[in-house]
Amino acid sequence: MQGIKIICSLLFLFPMASHAFDVTLKLKGFNQEQEQKIFKAIKLIKKVVLSPEFKEAVISKSFNNEFTYKDNAGLTNEEIYQKILEGRELVGRNTEANGIMDLELVLYRDDSSNTIGYTYPKISHVYINEKFLNKFEPYQVANNLFHEWLHKIGFDHSVEKTPEREHSVPYALGYIVKDIAKGISQDIAQL
Numbered sequence: 596m597q598g599i600k601i602i603c604s605l606l607f608l609f610p611m612a613s614h615a616f617d618v619t620l621k622l623k624g625f626n627q628e629q630e631q632k633i634f635k636a637i638k639l640i641k642k643v644v645l646s647p648e649f650k651e652a653v654i655s656k657s658f659n660n661e662f663t664y665k666d667n668a669g670l671t672n673e674e675i676y677q678k679i680l681e682g683r684e685l686v687g688r689n690t691e692a693n694g695i696m697d698l699e700l701v702l703y704r705d706d707s708s709n710t711i712g713y714t715y716p717k718i719s720h721v722y723i724n725e726k727f728l729n730k731f732e733p734y735q736v737a738n739n740l741f742h743e744w745l746h747k748i749g750f751d752h753s754v755e756k757t758p759e760r761e762h763s764v765p766y767a768l769g770y771i772v773k774d775i776a777k778g779i780s781q782d783i784a785q786l
């Protein structure tokens with residue numbers, strides 16, 4: 596954790612590079628194996644967000660025959676991409692547009708639920724259900740973490756599972772991250 600904080604402080608000393616994107620992480624309640632899986636998922640997210648494939652996928656997303664998302668917070672696809680790179684959470688330790696994804700994760704377990712993770716607008720942390728974390732591959736965890744973080748920077752979707760919901764920013768971008776991350780994971784496995 597200390598290492599992450601130092602890197603984070605150093606970044607403030609330099610002007611924002613146009614393609615910087617980093618992650619800070621705060622974990623509560625995770626065992627070592629679960630932590631390692633989270634670390635792998637974060638590595639994948641960083642690689643994905645900085646990839647040209649991600650930029651292309653975010654910008655070319657269509658919904659109802661238009662280049663747009665459902666529940667897009669009034670933003671164009673290009674603006675949504677820029678907002679991701681800004682890394683400006685609405686609540687938390689640092690709400691500057693610093694190019695850093697700040698993630699605070701708290702583990703819980705609910706075996707009777709289909710919820711993978713959740714958060715509320717007023718809190719900075721995200722609850723992660725270990726029922727799913729334990730069986731997910733890192734690229735699937737990356738999907739969930741990115742989805743929840745998109746809530747932290749101001750994107751939302753309907754509570755009801757409507758057919759349109761998967762075109763919302765958190766769902767659609769979570770899937771994009773998952774698909775690209777899966778490809779990266781397979782490339783690494785072949786090395």
Ligand SMILES: [Zn+2]
Binds near residue numbers: 742743746765
């Ligand atoms: Zn959500």
